[in-house]
Amino acid sequence: MLDRDVLVVAPETTIRTALMQLDRGGLQVVFVEDADGRLVGAVSDGDIRRGLLSGRALEDSVRTVMNRDPATVPPEASQQVVEELKVRRGIRVVAVVDDGRMVDVVGDHQHIATPLVTPxxxxxxxxxxxxxxxxxxxxxxxxxxxxxxxxxxxxxxxxxxxxxxxxxxxxxxxxxxxxxxxxxxxxxxxxxxxxxxxxxxxxxxxxxxxxxxxxxxxxxxxxxxxxxxxxxxxxxxxxxxxxxxxxxxxxxxxxxxxxxxxxxxxxxxxxxxxxxxxxxxxxxxxxxxxxxxxxxxxxxxxxxxxxxxxxxxxxxxxxxxxxxxxxxxxxxxxxxxxxxxxxxxxx
Missing domain, CATH: 3.90.550.10 (Spore Coat Polysaccharide Biosynthesis Protein SpsA; Chain A)
Structure with missing residues (x-):
C-alpha cells in the first residue's frame, strides 16, 4: 500500500531527511516525485551510502544521489512480471506507475493488486x-x-x-x-x-x-x-x-x-x-x-x-x-x- 507521507520525497529533500524516511518506511527505498507528482527517481540506503563515499554531504539534496531509472511496472502488470523485474534488478520493491505517476508499490511477499479498469x-x-x-x-x-x-x-x-x-x-x-x-x-x-x-x-x-x-x-x-x-x-x-x-x-x-x-x-x-x-x-x-x-x-x-x-x-x-x-x-x-x-x- 502506498503511504506517500513515508515513501515519497521531493527532489530538494536533504539526504539526511531521506535517511529518516527510509528508517520510518522499512522498505529500504523512498521514491522521488517532482512538483507535478511525477516519479523521477528512487533512493535506497545503498544509493545514499555510495553518495556519501563519493563526497556528498547529508545536507545535499537527494537529487544528487537518486537513481533516475527506478524499477517500475504499469498497473496491469502480472505478478510474474513484477517478480522477474525484482530478480533482474536485484531489488525488493517495485513502483506501479500510471502515466508517469506512482499509484502503488509492491514489496516483499506482496502481490500487485492495483485496481484495474478491466471488466x-x-x-x-x-x-x-x-x-x-x-x-x-x-x-x-x-x-x-x-x-x-x-x-x-x-x-x-x-x-x-x-x-x-x-x-x-x-x-x-x-x-x-x-x-x-x-x-x-x-x-x-x-x-x-x-x-x-x-x-x-x-x-x-x-x-x-x-x-x-x-x-x-x-x-x-x-x-x-x-x-x-x-x-x-x-x-x-x-x-x-x-x-x-x-x-x-x-x-x-x-x-x-x-x-x-x-x-x-x-x-x-x-x-x-x-x-x-x-x-x-x-x-x-x-x-x-x-x-x-x-x-x-x-x-x-x-x-x-x-x-x-x-x-x-x-x-x-x-x-x-x-x-x-x-x-x-x-x-x-x-x-x-x-x-x-x-x-x-x-x-
Whole structure:
C-alpha cells in the first residue's frame, strides 16, 4: 500500500531527511516525485551510502544521489512480471506507475493488486444439472465450499488481483445470486447483472455489453476454482494482438488397454496403455470489445461458436496455457475435490 507521507520525497529533500524516511518506511527505498507528482527517481540506503563515499554531504539534496531509472511496472502488470523485474534488478520493491505517476508499490511477499479498469464477466446462468439434487433449490455459484459460497471465493480472488468491475449473467435462480451479492459495495466491487430472458448459452448474454465495454475484458465460468494469474493472461492477450484468447489446460488420459496400429491386416506397432494429452478450454477467456459484434441480441450462442465466428472472419484467437490450480466444479466428485482444496489452502 502506498503511504506517500513515508515513501515519497521531493527532489530538494536533504539526504539526511531521506535517511529518516527510509528508517520510518522499512522498505529500504523512498521514491522521488517532482512538483507535478511525477516519479523521477528512487533512493535506497545503498544509493545514499555510495553518495556519501563519493563526497556528498547529508545536507545535499537527494537529487544528487537518486537513481533516475527506478524499477517500475504499469498497473496491469502480472505478478510474474513484477517478480522477474525484482530478480533482474536485484531489488525488493517495485513502483506501479500510471502515466508517469506512482499509484502503488509492491514489496516483499506482496502481490500487485492495483485496481484495474478491466471488466470481468462471470457466467452464472446455468442450471448445474450434473450437481442435482444439490442445485435443485440453489444455483451452482452459491454451492458452498466449506461454509463459503463458491462465487464468494471467486470474487475474493478477483479482488486480490485488482479487478473491481464485475458483470454477472443470471438466469436459473438468478434472484438468489442477486440477493446474495447485491451491488458489490460491501466487497469493494461494482457488480451489475446481465439478465438472460431464456438460457443463452455460455456467450449469448455478452451481447448485452455491446457499446458498454471499450477495453479488453475477461469472461469466466462461475464454477471454477483456480489460482490463474489473470493479469498475466491479459498481458499475453495484448501481446499477441488477438481478438480473443482462450485459457487452455492440458488434459491427459490413459487408454487402459494395449493399442494396436495396423496397415491392412498386419499389425505394425503395439502400445501398452498409452497416455494421450490434449489442450482443452478452461472456461476462461479474454475478449476484445469488437468480438461482441459477432453476437445477435438475445441469441443463444456458446463460446466455441463465438470463437469459430471470429476465426472464420479472419480474426486471431490465441491460447494461453494455465498451469495453476484449476478445478471445474461440474460433477459431485469435482465438488469434493474443490472442497478438499479449499479446506487445505483456505484461499
Amino acid at each position: 470481468v464477466v462471470l457466467m452464472a446462468g446455468g442450471r448445474g444439472q450434473r450437481l442435482y439434487p444439490i442445485t435443485k433449490d440453489i444455483p451452482k455459484p452459491l454451492v458452498p465450499l466449506g461454509d463459503v459460497p463458491m462465487i464468494d471465493i471467486i470474487l475474493g480472488r478477483l479482488h486480490d488481483q485488482g479487478f473491481r468491475r464485475i458483470h454477472v449473467s443470471v438466469n436459473h435462480l438468478g434472484h438468489l445470486i442477486e440477493d446474495h451479492l447485491g451491488d458489490g459495495h460491501s466487497r469493494d466491487l461494482e457488480i451489475t447483472y446481465l439478465h438472460e430472458p431464456a438460457p443463452l448459452g455460455t456467450a449469448g448474454a455478452l451481447a448485452q455489453l455491446r457499446n458498454e465495454i471499450d477495453v479488453p475484458f475477461v469472461v469466466m465460468n462461475s464454477d471454477l476454482l483456480t489460482q490463474v494469474d489473470l493479469r498475466r493472461m491479459l498481458t499475453f492477450h495484448q501481446g499477441v494482438g488477438a481478438a480473443a484468447t482462450i485459457g487452455a489446460r492440458e488434459y491427459g488420459f490413459e487408454i487402459p488397454f494395449g493399442v494396436i496400429r495396423r496397415e491392412g491386416d498386419d499389425v505394425v506397432a503395439l502400445a501398452e496403455k498409452p497416455y494421450h494429452s490434449e489442450l482443452v478450454s478452461a472456461g476462461i477467456y479474454v475478449l476484445e470489445p469488437a468480438a461482441l459484434d459477432a453476437l445477435g441480441t438475445d441469441e443463444y450462442c456458446d463460446m466455441p461458436t463465438l470463437l469459430a465466428r471470429l476465426m472464420d472472419d479472419g480474426r486471431r484467437v490465441g491460447a494461453f496455457e494455465i498451469h495453476e490450480e484449476w478445478i471445474d466444479v461440474g460433477r459431485p466428485e469435482d465438488l469434493d475435490r474443490a472442497r478438499q482444496a479449499w479446506e487445505r489452502t483456505g484461499r
